[in-house]
């Protein structure tokens with residue numbers, strides 16, 4: 001399955017379930033229907049992580065799935081990394097793969113109910129998993145979770161994709177800039193140059209900064 005297509009075969013039992021629900025995603029994890037999973041940290045994010053400091057930054061990875069970004073940061077010495085997903089099976093998979101990662105920093109919760117304060121939040125195929133009607137709440141809640149001057153950094157599809165009826169849901173750079181404008185300064189929103197092979201030419205790397213005041 002190509003990672004950009006999350007569409008299931010019709011004989012899978014989550015077909016017909018509500019794609020906004022934890023139950024839907026849990027079922028996908030249980031059935032191994034995780035076509036988005038790269039099996040490693042995404043190259044543009046790895047490059048970004050190799051340039052940031054200090055390792056004391058408080059980092060949240062929402063909709064983390066297998067949490068390759070968290071694993072990479074953790075192994076580089078970033079101690080204050082939190083992994084969040086509402087599918088228990090995803091988090092169990094992460095804990096099995098990274099057994100020394102503190103369990104207290106693995107949160108099973110709906111992102112929209114989560115409270116906290118972070119310096120950096122990482123976006124990787126979480127936004128596109130949410131129905132477009134959630135986007136304003138996503139932008140607003142990301143703003144709430146960041147300290148003034150904090151950054152939301154990640155990748156977005158520069159493509160409308162196939163998701164009329166289910167995830168993934170894409171978009172364009174102009175749509176994203178407009179969406180985030182009330183909450184963030186756009187530091188960068190540009191085509192990613194080193195995407196994983198199946199996503200080449202269809203991803204934007206972005207850095208959004210919460211205004212300092």
Ligand SMILES: C[S@@+](CC[C@H](N)C(=O)[O-])C[C@H]1O[C@@H](n2cnc3c(N)ncnc32)[C@H](O)[C@@H]1O
Nearest residue numbers: 025036063064065085086087110111124125129
């Ligand atoms: C497409 S997967 C991406 C996983 C991972 N970020 C990656 O790139 O491999 C989306 C993930 O977001 C999680 N998710 C969807 N809606 C969520 C919500 N409201 N709160 C927390 N997690 C959510 C799903 O359980 C799923 O693991």
